[in-house]
Amino acid sequence: MRLSTKFLLFNFLAKGIILLVFLAASPFVLRYFAIKSTDRQLVEKKNEVLAIVAAEGMESFISQENPELGFGSYNILKEEYILLEQVPQLYDTDLIFVEERILDNESVTYRVYSYAFEMDGAYFLLEIGRSLQTIKEIEALIFKILISTVILFFFLSFFLDNTFNKSILRPFSQIIDKKLSHIKEPQQFSYKAIETNTDEFVLLDESLSEMMRRIQRAFNQERIFISHASHELKTPISVLQTKVETLFAQEGLSGEQMDKLMDMQQTIQKMKKTVNALLLISKVNNAQFIKTEEVPVHEVLEELIEDWEAMATEKNIQLYFEEADAFVIKESNRSLCLMMLRNALVNAIKYTPESGKIYITGKKQENQYRVSIKDSGPGISTKLLEQVERGTVFLKDVEKDKSGFGLQILYKVALYLGVKVEIKSGNSGTEVIFDFTN
Amino acid sequence: MRILLVEDEKNLAMEIKSFMEVEGDICDLSGSLREASENLAVNPYDFVLLDLGLPDGDGLDLLEEISDYQERTSVIILTARSEVDDRVKGLQLGADDYLAKPFSLVELKARMQAILRRKSGWNRDLISIGDFEMDLNNKSISYQKEEIALTKKEFTLLHFMVINKNRVLNRFQLAEHLWGDHLEDDYQSNYIDVHIKNIRKKLGQYAPTDWLETVRGLGYKIKA
Numbered sequence: 246m247r248l249s250t251k252f253l254l255f256n257f258l259a260k261g262i263i264l265l266v267f268l269a270a271s272p273f274v275l276r277y278f279a280i281k282s283t284d285r286q287l288v289e290k291k292n293e294v295l296a297i298v299a300a301e302g303m304e305s306f307i308s309q310e311n312p313e314l315g316f317g318s319y320n321i322l323k324e325e326y327i328l329l330e331q332v333p334q335l336y337d338t339d340l341i342f343v344e345e346r347i348l349d350n351e352s353v354t355y356r357v358y359s360y361a362f363e364m365d366g367a368y369f370l371l372e373i374g375r376s377l378q379t380i381k382e383i384e385a386l387i388f389k390i391l392i393s394t395v396i397l398f399f400f401l402s403f404f405l406d407n408t409f410n411k412s413i414l415r416p417f418s419q420i421i422d423k424k425l426s427h428i429k430e431p432q433q434f435s436y437k438a439i440e441t442n443t444d445e446f447v448l449l450d451e452s453l454s455e456m457m458r459r460i461q462r463a464f465n466q467e468r469i470f471i472s473h474a475s476h477e478l479k480t481p482i483s484v485l486q487t488k489v490e491t492l493f494a495q496e497g498l499s500g501e502q503m504d505k506l507m508d509m510q511q512t513i514q515k516m517k518k519t520v521n522a523l524l525l526i527s528k529v530n531n532a533q534f535i536k537t538e539e540v541p542v543h544e545v546l547e548e549l550i551e552d553w554e555a556m557a558t559e560k561n562i563q564l565y566f567e568e569a570d571a572f573v574i575k576e577s578n579r580s581l582c583l584m585m586l587r588n589a590l591v592n593a594i595k596y597t598p599e600s601g602k603i604y605i606t607g608k609k610q611e612n613q614y615r616v617s618i619k620d621s622g623p624g625i626s627t628k629l630l631e632q633v634e635r636g637t638v639f640l641k642d643v644e645k646d647k648s649g650f651g652l653q654i655l656y657k658v659a660l661y662l663g664v665k666v667e668i669k670s671g672n673s674g675t676e677v678i679f680d681f682t683n
Numbered sequence: 684m685r686i687l688l689v690e691d692e693k694n695l696a697m698e699i700k701s702f703m704e705v706e707g708d709i710c711d712l713s714g715s716l717r718e719a720s721e722n723l724a725v726n727p728y729d730f731v732l733l734d735l736g737l738p739d740g741d742g743l744d745l746l747e748e749i750s751d752y753q754e755r756t757s758v759i760i761l762t763a764r765s766e767v768d769d770r771v772k773g774l775q776l777g778a779d780d781y782l783a784k785p786f787s788l789v790e791l792k793a794r795m796q797a798i799l800r801r802k803s804g805w806n807r808d809l810i811s812i813g814d815f816e817m818d819l820n821n822k823s824i825s826y827q828k829e830e831i832a833l834t835k836k837e838f839t840l841l842h843f844m845v846i847n848k849n850r851v852l853n854r855f856q857l858a859e860h861l862w863g864d865h866l867e868d869d870y871q872s873n874y875i876d877v878h879i880k881n882i883r884k885k886l887g888q889y890a891p892t893d894w895l896e897t898v899r900g901l902g903y904k905i906k907a
Contacts, residue, residue, distance in 0.1 A: 476736055476764055477763075478763075479784040479785050480692050483763065483785035484695045484698070486787065487695055487698035488698055490698075491698050491701060493853065494705070494850060504900065510855050514859075551835065552836050555836075555877050555878065556877055
């Protein structure tokens with residue numbers, strides 16, 4: 246998963262969790278504070294009422310003639326009420342509670358502050374109530390405002406964080422895209438510095454460039470070495486080969502002399518093939534082959550079948566080849582591709598016994614193209630396959646007492662061309678699978 | 684033909700020179716860039732066989748001189764160097780072909796003939812071989828105007844032998860011409876026998892193929 250996606254997910258999840266916790270807790274918190282606020286207002290109102298009573302005298306509220314009538318006041322919507330009455334004795338009352346009251350035959354639930362006090366030798370009870378419905382409405386209103394604000398904040402901060410992350414990570418993405426993910430060979434690396442003022446990214450960019458310079462230097466040294474080694478090894482073989490060929494072309498040689506020349510020719514061929522195979526592996530490792538061609542893999546397969554069908558027929562091997570699906574691999578090398586597939590096919594023909602079978606398919610799958618070459622030969626030993634996977638250059642098949650480069654070249658070339666190779670081998674034969682992707 | 688061979692490895696140069704002379708060509712030898720340059724200034728050449736790694740410089744430097752003063756001369760680069768760049772550069776600078784060392788002399792001869800045919804029409808497009816006629820343009824062979832189906836490899840093999848007619852070609856030389864140097868072992872040279880067998884079988888249905896001789900234990904030869 247990309248780093249920016251992880252940041253995005255974290256951003257979304259962290260804010261989402263905070264939002265959910267807030268949404269779950271806010272009704273309780275709001276209620277708590279609404280009640281607290283209401284209670285404080287009730288106490289303030291009590292103080293105001295007592296101040297008015299003290300200033301205007303109790304007579305303004307409770308007549309001395311009929312003190313049992315008391316004083317009551319509530320607004321038209323019954324949201325609040327004040328009750329003042331004379332009581333026979335002083336209750337120890339200074340309480341806030343919730344209680345239903347019936348006003349004008351209507352039951353309303355109030356938050357009530359009940360307060361008893363003494364004035365001029367008489368005892369009074371003051372009750373101030375506030376409708377719970379009113380408190381809930383205020384609570385709901387605050388809740389709506391709060392939620393809208395939080396959701397707005399959530400999206401705004403998510404957008405801003407995301408934009409900031411993208412902006413801060415842009416140089417990092419450029420380093421990944423331009424300097425790492427699309428670089429298959431050191432030659433493709435660009436030393437142009439990525440524009441950034443983040444110290445860590447500057448350091449990363451410089452370190453990568455320095456590392457690549459070292460790799461490129463090593464590659465160049467290896468390239469020069471290969472070139473010199475190639476010259477030093479091939480020139481003497483050339484001399485030998487031309488000398489033998491000149492002798493070979495002479496007339497009047499005896500049969501024995503011809504046989505000896507053929508033996509020499511065979512030895513020279515072995516030397517040539519060994520040197521060429523080693524140089525080929527080195528050159529592939531050193532990325533010295535161009536990869537700029539578009540290669541129609543199906544045509545390469547058809548060409549191979551045409552070239553090698555006669556050999557299979559000679560051994561009475563049945564070659565099954567369905568018409569391959571068309572597929573063109575981009576940025577590849579035709580000669581190397583042909584060599585890779587040819588090595589697999591030639592091995593199959595070589596090791597399949599007389600009257601055996603070889604199946605060749607080229608099928609387009611979802612995002613890739615699969616070539617399979619399956620034979621009914623004795624299979625490749627596990628030890629040999631292990632050597633190939635380890636990258637051993639001089640493969641030695643102990644069971645067959647043979648050594649060679651064919652499989653190793655196949656593997657190295659596939660690696661260089663970006664083709665995935667799988668070899669399934671058992672007693673019933675070997676299947677070499679090549680997966681090509683563009 | 685007059686050939687200039689630019690090669691500093693004396694042993695190799697002498698072998699190539701004697702091979703070319705047996706073939707009826709005149710072959711001058713230069714062991715350095717300076718000598719080659721002098722020869723080019725004095726003599727007209729049909730072919731320059733050019734080694735790249737010379738003691739006084741890079742053989743590629745000579746290509747410009749050749750194209751300036753002897754534009755009809757054909758050039759084959761012969762080199763033991765392995766870099767792809769050299770091949771590309773050489774061909775860009777006007778070389779006609781590139782042959783990597785170690786090469787077979789008969790392969791060199793075949794390449795020279797192919798270039799001559801391509802450039803000057805010196806060679807015929809139709810070659811008679813026994814009662815058959817090879818069409819080099821269409822890469823086909825026919826008997827009394829009736830085309831005979833040979834595979835590409837069979838045609839290439841037959842053509843190579845025709846170019847080197849009257850010469851015994853061993854299986855290694857033939858295998859190298861067909862598949863290059865990268866087939867793994869000498870097992871592939873046995874496949875030459877299979878191709879020859881198929882060529883004889885396909886052509887033998889129309890007319891005798893006794894011009895295609897087997898030289899026991901060695902290889903094959905086409906009698907002129």
